[in-house]
Amino acid sequence: IRILKPIKHFTAKNADEVYNQIQSIRWEDYLDVNKTFAIDAVVFSDEFRHSKFVSYKVKDAIVDYFREKTGKRPSVRLSNPDVLLNIHIAQTTCTLSLDSSGESLHRRGYRQEAVEAPLNEVLAAGMILMTGWRGECDLIDPMCGSGTIPIEAALIAKNIAPGVFRKGFAFEKWVDFDADMFDEIYNDDSQEREFEHKIYGYDNNPKANEIAIHNVKAAGVSKDVVLKLQPFQQFEQPKEKSIIITNPPYGERISTSDLLGLYQMIGERLKHAFVDNEAWVLSYREECFDQIGLKASQKIPLFNGPLECEFRKYEIFDGKYKEFKSQEGDFRPRREGDFKPRREGGDFKDRKPRGDFRGGRDSRAPREFKGNREPRIPKQEAE
Incomplete structure (x- = not known):
């Protein structure tokens, strides 16, 4: 960070x-x-x-x-x-x-507002990368809160560089800072790519949905992220190949009247409305995972702030497991053994997420640039 x-x-x-x-x-x-x-x-x-x-x-x-x-x-x-x-x-x-950073690098610059106990942007990006997803299919977060996972997923899928919308870095005030070199690097979007699928973010809280809309717009990914006010109880089988990555409440920082019932409902919806797909769930309590009622094929220890959580992978299939494995498509996330997490420090040595920002990519609202730096022109507009 x-x-x-x-x-x-x-x-x-x-x-x-x-x-x-x-x-x-x-x-x-x-x-x-x-x-x-x-x-x-x-x-x-x-x-x-x-x-x-x-x-x-x-x-x-x-x-x-x-x-x-x-x-x-x-x-x-x-x-x-x-x-x-x-x-x-x-x-x-x-x-x-x-x-060289100044303000922590997890502060991407797009978060206009946040819901209670928002997911750290760096943790969200790391979770997405650990699944192996790079934009090969649709991605769904059925409890997206302020939209952190959908936004980070869009930035990874489009390979947008972290920090592009930040107001500044501490190194810009160093004695040997080369402003011309930085502007050249900053304006180089040659590594960005098109994203051919969609990212869906649902939540049953109207305030969270409103905040997510503002954050998605600030990150410039409104064309890629579809937000909807919808409880998970109404989740239906997606028409296209999809992956779920979600961070439900744990009952620690966010209270809920029926925490175990929530996880029971998550398991029920996965079994009946997410067949032939994979779901990744981050949670803190073992009893919550037990209520899902599915056997996890992978468990990765992660720290969400001070909480030692687990990030579990569920492969949802209808029929025999061997038949499900033989029908898997081109999208094959990392398997157990490909990725070896560290329990302490969270220093995952994997490809680093690319996603951060200096102004809305849809509205093109320029940030307050220092010196003569101008906001980048997107490829579509340049052409």
């Missing part, structure tokens, strides 16, 4: 050693007295117990460096500083880095 550029590795056993190491850096290569800065400290150490104390020592070293050389000092600004630094300490091993 962020990319750090290390500028110094060192060891330190106490705060004075940290101070001396930081002050020995040639800071005019990264900062000047007219720029603001901030420090984010991450500390896992028996010697350094408080991350804020470490931040203060790094700040003092930088301020004293400029004061001794120029008689002036740069200012600290916690909100939107010109230069954001990260100090990471593991026992006595220290790494000081420039934070």
Whole structure:
């Protein structure tokens, strides 16, 4: 969710050693007295117990460096500083880095509003990629909330680059930032592709449906995503080959009057209205999965925030399992063993999702660009 550029590795056993190491850096290569800065400290150490104390020592070293050389000092600004630094300490091993991202990279830029307990955009994209889906068939989220899974799916299917609609990145304020190079990269949509299928998002909450419509429009994927106000009880067998990826309520952050009944209904609808297709369900409670009443062919541990959840795959078939397997089409998501998740950290080494944005692709409403950067012209309009 962020990319750090290390500028110094060192060891330190106490705060004075940290101070001396930081002050020995040639800071005019990264900062000047007219720029603001901030420090984010991450500390896992028996010697350094408080991350804020470490931040203060790094700040003092930088301020004293400029004061001794120029008689002036740069200012600290916690909100939107010109230069954001990260100090990471593991026992006595220290790494000081420039934070190139600024605001967390999971903030794509399209989310206008969110429902209660929205799914993290990066997690949604990772879930989609783990199924093996890249746009080969229709995709359905029958409980889509604010539309995160359908939007991320559309961006993956169309291979739209992450970050395209963000307001900016921290590296744009670096001393060596090359604006021309960035504009060239930013305006290159040669890797984008056409999506020949549809993505469907349903929800029974009118407010969530309204929010999803706004978010889909902001992401510029209204032509690819079909939203409908519809409860899962009314879900019907799709006419085309489809995959379901969904994140139902767990009863943790979102309450529901009959949580187990909800999952029982999910299982009933899958068995009767999703034959010959695959469904992936993210949930937290084992008893909820039990109510689905289907045997999962794959289980992947995932963290949704602090909750250790599971992402389970269900292959829905009518008749014998062997016959179902022999009739599978060209779309064959990853199987057990192809993908080996890590239980801690969620660092999945798979193809990275491509999807993020700097302005609506349908309305072409330009974002507030810095400098002379202009919004991209879509291929259809350019032709």
